[in-house]
Every structure is written in C-alpha cells, then in structure tokens.
Amino acid sequence: MPVLDEERHLEDSVRQVLEQDYEGRVEVVLAVGPSSDRTEELAARLARADPRVRTVPNPSGRTPDGLNAAIAASRGEVVARVDAHAEIPPSYITTAVRVLDETGADNVGGIMDARGTTPFERAVATAMRSPLGVGGSRFHVGGGAGEADTVYLGVFRREALESVGGYDPHFSRAQDWEMNHRLRQQGRRVWFTPDLVVTYRPRSTVRRLAAQYRGYGRWRRVVARRHPGTANARYLAPPVMVAGTLAATVVGLRWRPALVVPLGYAAAVTVGGWVVAKGETPAVRARVPLAIATMHWAWGIGFLTSPASLADGWDDQIR
Incomplete structure (x- = not known):
C-alpha cells in the first residue's frame, strides 16, 4: 500500500x-x-x-x-496492491487467490465501485460508473469474467511481477496499464472478475477531479509513445472531442452553423448525464454533466498537451 x-x-x-x-x-x-x-x-x-x-x-x-x-x-507468493482510498470487502484476498488458482492468471482484479458522500462526489461516482463518463472498461462499468487489458488494483503472482521488473518507475500515472501491458506481452494473463468489488472514493472538488484526469491523459499519451499501437478509439475520443469542439467554436465565430458541434456536445453531456443519474437526488443529477465534462476535457487536454519529454524521463507528478 x-x-x-x-x-x-x-x-x-x-x-x-x-x-x-x-x-x-x-x-x-x-x-x-x-x-x-x-x-x-x-x-x-x-x-x-x-x-x-x-x-x-x-x-x-x-x-x-x-x-x-x-x-x-x-x-x-501472492502480492495484492491496495490503495488507502479503496475499501476492500472481507473476502477480497480469498476470492482473488481462488480466481488465480482457477484461471491460471497472473493478475486478477475486479470492479472499481465509485461511491461518494457529498452531492459532487456522488455525481463523480455516477460518471465513473457510466460508459458516457469513462468508456466501456469492465472494471468501471462491470461485465462478465475474462481476460482484460488491465484491471483495478490487482492481485498478482509474485513470480509474474518479478519477471517484468515490477512497476516502471518512470510512470507517475498509468503505471497499472503499462505494467499489465508488459505482462501480456510475455504471454501472461490479466483476468477481470466481477466477484471482486472494491469501493473507491472519488475526488471531492472540480479542481481535484480535473487535475486527476489531466494526469491520466498526459500519462496515457506517454504509454502510447512507449508502446505504439496501444491507443485505441476509447482513449482517442476525448482529445478528438476537445480538438474538434474548439475548432468548431472558433469557426463558429464567423460561420454560425459550426456552433452545432459545441452545442451538440453540451446537449449530449447534459441529457446523457441526467439519464445516467436516474434515481439520484436533484442535487446530484444537476452535477453529473459537470463531472462528465470535467473528466472528458481534462483527459483530452492532458493527452493533447503531454510533452514528448515525459517519455524521456521527465516527471510531473500531480499529488
């Protein structure tokens, strides 16, 4: 820890x-x-x-x-990563070791079940559990058991961790994804199971949420530079949205029809946020679109502005 x-x-x-x-x-x-x-x-x-x-x-x-x-x-012989912000159930290690034995996998993990207490934290948690907020990763939105690119936290066979040299100390963020990528390159198996559910406490303010997701975007760009071909459509969607929306807004200053792009994005996030927050209180539902937009824009801007020097060893850890 x-x-x-x-x-x-x-x-x-x-x-x-x-x-x-x-x-x-x-x-x-x-x-x-x-x-x-x-x-x-x-x-x-x-x-x-x-x-x-x-x-x-x-x-x-x-x-x-x-x-x-x-x-x-x-x-x-088994190493479980746990974060101080996470809350693991009493059966977490028992279940993880069982799944390691049953599947022969080298790393197993489950669902990052975001739960907040304040209206904004609950809005962020709602966004993090929705494909509209974070895409379709099973460790965010759930799904059936099976092999995965990465999992939340992780319970590893020590031998597998040692075979890849552990976590790459260069990566201030995205170190889980990057290390799991190296495991899979060795032919090892990373396994998702919905039987492992870990409670995660989200950021409490817009500023902290933006800093978190900006860091994710910056370092996911570093992973893409280090491991070409790993940036799929889900990772490219936020920077494409940011670039497209900003360009359309600038064009819209002279040619009004182009404003349909930023207005359409705003409408989609607003309506979509209200839909995914169905059943929540009005205070939470009102904040979900803000949480989703903050995550999208911060991640996209972080990806687009990630300097090439990060891939060469310069570090900008965001605490």
Missing part, C-alpha cells in the same frame, strides 16, 4: 486488510511517502500495534516507487 497524505483513510484501510477472512498468512507493507499531515506518525503507530504491519520509506512519494519498495519488502 503506497501512502502519502492519507491520515484520513489509512487506519480504516489497514484494518480492512487485517480483517480479511483469508486462511493463510497476511502481511501489510506500507510504503510511506513524505506527507504533509500525520500519515507517517500514524503508519508507525499501526506498525507498532500489530506485527503483521510493516513500513518502508518512499522518499520520492511517487506511486510506482512506493509500490516497488513495498513489493520488495513483502514475502508472500
């Missing part, structure tokens, strides 16, 4: 791992970054309170560095 500024969630996240119903031995390795809150103090206290919990330093605070440090310090 890589942790940075996670005072609010860390104790609950660790408790959920320690309360797993798995019959084998479980250990928790916390890779602790230089936090601005009491995360480091809390992690140390948790380690003192339970011998199953250990900490390792992550001086850079970057996710791939923390993951690799925690993996190196762990001892099990």
Whole structure:
C-alpha cells in the first residue's frame, strides 16, 4: 500500500486488510511517502500495534516507487496492491487467490465501485460508473469474467511481477496499464472478475477531479509513445472531442452553423448525464454533466498537451 497524505483513510484501510477472512498468512507493507499531515506518525503507530504491519520509506512519494519498495519488502507468493482510498470487502484476498488458482492468471482484479458522500462526489461516482463518463472498461462499468487489458488494483503472482521488473518507475500515472501491458506481452494473463468489488472514493472538488484526469491523459499519451499501437478509439475520443469542439467554436465565430458541434456536445453531456443519474437526488443529477465534462476535457487536454519529454524521463507528478 503506497501512502502519502492519507491520515484520513489509512487506519480504516489497514484494518480492512487485517480483517480479511483469508486462511493463510497476511502481511501489510506500507510504503510511506513524505506527507504533509500525520500519515507517517500514524503508519508507525499501526506498525507498532500489530506485527503483521510493516513500513518502508518512499522518499520520492511517487506511486510506482512506493509500490516497488513495498513489493520488495513483502514475502508472500501472492502480492495484492491496495490503495488507502479503496475499501476492500472481507473476502477480497480469498476470492482473488481462488480466481488465480482457477484461471491460471497472473493478475486478477475486479470492479472499481465509485461511491461518494457529498452531492459532487456522488455525481463523480455516477460518471465513473457510466460508459458516457469513462468508456466501456469492465472494471468501471462491470461485465462478465475474462481476460482484460488491465484491471483495478490487482492481485498478482509474485513470480509474474518479478519477471517484468515490477512497476516502471518512470510512470507517475498509468503505471497499472503499462505494467499489465508488459505482462501480456510475455504471454501472461490479466483476468477481470466481477466477484471482486472494491469501493473507491472519488475526488471531492472540480479542481481535484480535473487535475486527476489531466494526469491520466498526459500519462496515457506517454504509454502510447512507449508502446505504439496501444491507443485505441476509447482513449482517442476525448482529445478528438476537445480538438474538434474548439475548432468548431472558433469557426463558429464567423460561420454560425459550426456552433452545432459545441452545442451538440453540451446537449449530449447534459441529457446523457441526467439519464445516467436516474434515481439520484436533484442535487446530484444537476452535477453529473459537470463531472462528465470535467473528466472528458481534462483527459483530452492532458493527452493533447503531454510533452514528448515525459517519455524521456521527465516527471510531473500531480499529488
């Protein structure tokens, strides 16, 4: 578990791992970054309170560095990635190990079940569970079990992780997709199962959501540069939308019919957002179009403005 500024969630996240119903031995390795809150103090206290919990330093605070440090310090034949923002059910490890055994897969994962508390968080969660917001990835919207390009978090065979050298420390974002791509290049199997459902807590403000999705777009462009041919239509849709909408808006200043493009996008997001939020409160439904548009535009702008230097090793970690 890589942790940075996670005072609010860390104790609950660790408790959920320690309360797993798995019959084998479980250990928790916390890779602790230089936090601005009491995360480091809390992690140390948790380690003192339970011998199953250990900490390792992550001086850079970057996710791939923390993951690799925690993996190196762990001892099990199965390695489960858990995030402090995620909430795993008691049967998570038991189910994952069973699916690993039944399928022969090298990494298994399930559904990223976004759930919010405030109206905006619930709007973001609604958008994240909808193809209109994030496309058709099964770990977002659900679906049948089977091989997948990537999965949420992941429960791995240690041997498979070691065979590809773990997470590429270059990737501040998209490190899961990139590492799973290398697993699949080796002929290994990444498996999605709807039997694993992990509660995810979305960003709480428009600014934080935009920063998150801008980072996703920027780093997904780096993956496309590193691994040509991996950018499919779903990943290209947001940057194409941004470029097309902006161009049509500029043309529309002189030729009004072109404004049908930005107006059509706005109408589609508004109506679509209301439809996917059916059953939610009016306060949530009113915010879903904003959440969807923020995700689309931030991802698309991030992809379009991603500098080539990122692929060469320059890092712009967004915390």
